[in-house]
Amino acid sequence: MAEKVLMKGNEALAEAAIQAGCRLFFGYPITPQTELSAYMSKKMPKIGGLFLQAESELAAINMVLGASAAGKRAMTSSSSPGISLKSEGISYIAGSDVPAVIINVQRGGPGLGSIQPSQADYWQATKATGHGDFQLIVLAPSTVQEMADFVGQAFDLGDKYRMPVMILSDGMLGQMMEPVSFPEKGEPVIPERPWAACGHGGKRPHNIVNSLYIEAKDLEKTVVERYKKYDIIKKEEQKAESYLTDDAEIVVVAYGASSRVARSAVNSARAEGIKVGLVRPITLWPFPVDAIEATIPTAKKYLTVEMSMGQMVDDVKLVVNGRAPVSFFGRTGGVIPTPGEILDEIKKLNN
Amino acid sequence: MKLISGRLSIICGHYGTGKTNLALNLARDHARMGEKVTIVDMDIVNPYFRTSDYRKILEDEGIEVIAPVFGATNLDLPSLPASMYMAFEKEGTVIFDLGGDDVGATVMGRFSDRLVGVDYEMLYVINRYRDLGATPDGTVQILKEIEAVTRLKATGLINNSNLMYETTTEHIEKGYEFVKETAELIGLPLVANVVRRDLLPDISGSSVIRTGEMIPVDIIAGPSFLD
Numbered sequence: 001m002a003e004k005v006l007m008k009g010n011e012a013l014a015e016a017a018i019q020a021g022c023r024l025f026f027g028y029p030i031t032p033q034t035e036l037s038a039y040m041s042k043k044m045p046k047i048g049g050l051f052l053q054a055e056s057e058l059a060a061i062n063m064v065l066g067a068s069a070a071g072k073r074a075m076t077s078s079s080s081p082g083i084s085l086k087s088e089g090i091s092y093i094a095g096s097d098v099p100a101v102i103i104n105v106q107r108g109g110p111g112l113g114s115i116q117p118s119q120a121d122y123w124q125a126t127k128a129t130g131h132g133d134f135q136l137i138v139l140a141p142s143t144v145q146e147m148a149d150f151v152g153q154a155f156d157l158g159d160k161y162r163m164p165v166m167i168l169s170d171g172m173l174g175q176m177m178e179p180v181s182f183p184e185k186g187e188p189v190i191p192e193r194p195w196a197a198c199g200h201g202g203k204r205p206h207n208i209v210n211s212l213y214i215e216a217k218d219l220e221k222t223v224v225e226r227y228k229k230y231d232i233i234k235k236e237e238q239k240a241e242s243y244l245t246d247d248a249e250i251v252v253v254a255y256g257a258s259s260r261v262a263r264s265a266v267n268s269a270r271a272e273g274i275k276v277g278l279v280r281p282i283t284l285w286p287f288p289v290d291a292i293e294a295t296i297p298t299a300k301k302y303l304t305v306e307m308s309m310g311q312m313v314d315d316v317k318l319v320v321n322g323r324a325p326v327s328f329f330g331r332t333g334g335v336i337p338t339p340g341e342i343l344d345e346i347k348k349l350n351n
Numbered sequence: 352m353k354l355i356s357g358r359l360s361i362i363c364g365h366y367g368t369g370k371t372n373l374a375l376n377l378a379r380d381h382a383r384m385g386e387k388v389t390i391v392d393m394d395i396v397n398p399y400f401r402t403s404d405y406r407k408i409l410e411d412e413g414i415e416v417i418a419p420v421f422g423a424t425n426l427d428l429p430s431l432p433a434s435m436y437m438a439f440e441k442e443g444t445v446i447f448d449l450g451g452d453d454v455g456a457t458v459m460g461r462f463s464d465r466l467v468g469v470d471y472e473m474l475y476v477i478n479r480y481r482d483l484g485a486t487p488d489g490t491v492q493i494l495k496e497i498e499a500v501t502r503l504k505a506t507g508l509i510n511n512s513n514l515m516y517e518t519t520t521e522h523i524e525k526g527y528e529f530v531k532e533t534a535e536l537i538g539l540p541l542v543a544n545v546v547r548r549d550l551l552p553d554i555s556g557s558s559v560i561r562t563g564e565m566i567p568v569d570i571i572a573g574p575s576f577l578d
Contacts, residue, residue, distance in 0.1 A: 006480050006514055008367060015483065031398055115398055175399035176574050177367055179514040182483070260574075 004181045009147040009173040010035035012180050013103055014043070016151035017075050021188035022101070023049035024074040026063040028056060031115045032171035033079045033105035057082045061089030061102075068098040069209035071196030073155055077103035079171070080121050081112055083129075090164055091130025095211030097195075097226070099158030101151065102136070102166045105174035108334035116334025117171035117257055122311035125168045126285040133223050135230050137165040137237065138284040140255040144178035146282075152188070157237065159191045161229055168284060170307065172257040172336060233286055240288035241280040242295070244270060248277030250349050251295045253316050254305040255281045258330075258337060262305045265342035274350050284312070292319040301349045302326040305342055307335070359445050359469060361459065361503065364476035365493050366451020369511040369572075371402050373476060373545060374448040375409070376568040382412045387443030392418035393458045394450035395429040400572050402448045408571065415441070431458065439465040453496035463502035472506040474542065479512040479529040480522065487533040494537065507542035508534045510563065515570060518547055524559040531562070 007015070014036045017025070025040040037053070044051035054060035060076045067074035078086060083104045093100050106121045108114030125138045137157050139150045147169060154165040197207045213219035244266060245251060254262035259280040269276045279295060281288045301324055304313040310328040317326045329345045331337045360377070362370045371394075378390045390409060392402035402409075403418035410416060420432045438445055439462065449456045475494050479485055494505055512518075512526020527544055534541045541563045546554050548567040555565065 004480065004514055004517065005483055006367070006478060171399070172574060177515065179480075179517045 002181050002184050004179040006177050007144060007180050008035050008175060008177050009141075009144045009169065010105065010175070011039045012144050012148040013077070013151055013167065013169070013174075014039035015182065016148040017101065017155075018043060018047065018049065019182055019185075019188065020073065020152040020155045021190050022073040022075050022155065023047070024067045024072050025050065026052050026054050026060040026067070026074065026076050028054050028060050028078065028082060030079045030082045032107055032117070032174050033077050033082075033103070035174070036077045036103065036105070057085035058089060061086040061093070064100045064102075065089055065093050065096065065098065068093065068100045069096060069197050071193040071198045073099075073101075073190060075101040075103070077105065079105045079107045080109050080118070081107075083121065083124065087124075087130040090136070091132050091134065092211050093164045094130070094134035094136070095132060096209050097162045098164075098209060099155070099162055100164045101154045101158060102164055104166060104168050106168065106170040108332070114334035115171065117173075117307060117336060118332065118334055119170055119256060119258060119306050120308040120311070120332060121168065122284065122306070122308060125166055126287070126315075129166070134226065135163075135285055137161070137163065137233065137286070138168050139165065140168050140282060140284050141173060142256050142259050142280065144173065144176065144180045147173060148180050148182060159193075161233060162195075163229075168256065170257050171334075234289075237283060238286050238288040238290055239282035240291035241278075241282060242291055243278040243280065245277030245279060245295050246298070247275050248295060248298055249300045250274065250276040250303060250346055251292075251299045251301075252276060252278045252303045252305060252342070252346070253281070253292065253312070254278065255284060255312065258305050258307050261337050261339055262342055264339035265346060268339060268343050269346045269350075274346060276346055276350075281312070287315045287319070289319050292316060296320070296323055299324050303345055303349060304328050305337065305345075306330045307337065308332050358443075359439070359447070359466070359471040361447040361449065361471060361473040361501075362476060363449045363456055363459075363473060363497050363501070363505070364451065365478075365481060365490075366397065366455060368451075368476045368478040368481050369513065369545070370451070370476050371400065371448055372568060372570060372572040373509070373511060373566075374402060374446050375405055375571045376566070378409060378414050378446050379412050381444050382414050387441075388413075389415040389417060389438060389441045389443065389445045391435065391438045391445065391447045392416065393435075393447055394455055395419050395431070395458060396450045396455045405571060431461070435462070436465075439469075449497075449501070452493060453500045456497045457500045459501040459503065466503060471503075473501070473503050474507050474509050475505045475539075476509045476511045477526070477530050477533060479510075479526040480514055485529070487529060487536050490529075490533045491537050505539060507540050508537075509543045509545060509566075510541060511545040513545070513547065515573070518550065520550055520554045520557065523550070523554055524557060527560045527563075
């Protein structure tokens with residue numbers, strides 16, 4: 001294992017992308033994501049890569065589409081309002097079946113909102129990142145180490161399924177510093193992209209990367225094929241961490257930064273003898289249905305904690321499907337819940 | 352622990368090396384020794400984990416806080432308050448917490464004329480574990496950039512090598528060797544080694560660390576929910 005260093009989450013995302021073989025970064029600065037772009041701007045030129053500050057978020061995401069279509073690993077990053085601007089391009093990327101990694105270091109919304117951490121883009125990331133029938137794979141890190149680890153996984157998943165992958169982080173994880181290590185794996189193995197439009201040299205037919213279909217039936221066929229792929233992903237790629245859930249009568253469900261706070265609260269509640277556990281979704285899409293399902297036999301009540309007005313709670317309810325009450329606690333606008341507040345909610349449910 | 356010798360103490364360094372946490376600890380320690388302390392948050396770049404976030408803790412200790420009006424608010428507005436001029440005329444000890452790198456430290460350049468003929472010290476904080484592949488040469492380069500924009504000369508180096516809660520005495524010792532090498536390259540003294548308070552008994556007998564005081568600190572700056 002390589003020596004640990006102290007990094008901001010944003011820097012860890014950037015370094016991990018470079019180590020995953022990404023040499024093309026297109027971005028536009030926005031707080032609280034900017035350190036990622038700044039890191040890329042310093043490092044990329046030194047290693048023969050490209051850092052490009054585009055004229056807008058729209059330009060940046062379309063550059064990612066172009067680079068990916070030409071067969072290269074490419075990435076962009078932004079924070080909530082910037083992701084809204086990128087949504088058209090993200091839809092085009094999904095419709096073109098090309099991989100790409102998109103980072104959202106969430107801040108408070110709607111509108112320009114606040115620059116403090118938030119999780120209010122869950123619906124956007126998992127259900128409505130752009131127009132049309134499509135999904136992104138969405139990974140939710142909860143530590144700076146996971147920020148580093150998930151970037152390589154995101155590139156690999158994107159290549160495996162030929163689709164965009166989002167890392168849904170937040171201002172807290174982006175800005176906080178924690179020890180992190182980058183395993184020495186040597187040169188990353190980047191799969192061939194035989195479909196890439198990178199010049200055929202007269203040796204093969206044209207590759208076309210495109211999201212426009214003139215015939216409705218052709219488009220329907222393509223979308224249906226894509227959804228068969230989504231079914232495989234839903235089966236194969238769910239990920240969650242289950243913490244103290246074996247005998248849990250109260251199951252807290254939280255992801256990302258709020259799962260850190262929730263874990264503190266679960267520990268305090270356990271110290272008081274309350275049978276409570278935590279399910280932490282790591283893939284937000286595909287939603288970790290199996291991990292929630294596994295808690296059903298002991299669970300009497302569920303509590304979803306988010307830094308929003310309640311978005312993931314809908315997915316929890318869909319899995320629990322009336323078999324136990326699902327309640328919600330959240331702070332929004334950039335306010336981070338305290339362990340004490342969550343502990344109070346757990347105690348209320350325990351009565 | 353008393354570290355500051357001058358009336359005006361300027362803490363500078365690469366961003367994320369622990370300047371703010373050190374400044375908060377020093378301000379608190381000096382205030383508890385009965386000194387009148389003013390802390391000046393000069394960071395107009397970074398919106399998170401900054402001195403003014405800890406205003407209440409500081410003011411409860413009787414420390415005066417001077418900070419950008421829009422610091423830690425929703426406005427990314429890099430403006431300075433008029434009260435910053437008063438910092439140079441305060442009685443007692445004044446600690447300046449600069450922003451990171453040359454970009455964050457630029458603000459101090461605006462006030463460098465106030466320091467002509469004044470007894471000040473500028474301490475350059477180094478965390479050997481802050482960057483992948485950090486070298487003494489690169490660390491000297493960052494200081495030179497900070498000195499150029501602040502129009503001030505550093506007076507000493509501080510070894511703040513740490514991995515936050517995962518720091519061991521070995522990290523501090525390895526950091527010491529790194530900072531010592533940096534100090535020799537640039538011709539400045541290594542004035543102090545910063546040690547998380549619970550590690551102080553173990554590090555006190557170190558045969559590696561031969562120069563600089565040991566400054567015990569608590570982790571004040573950082574997320575409050577870490578388990």
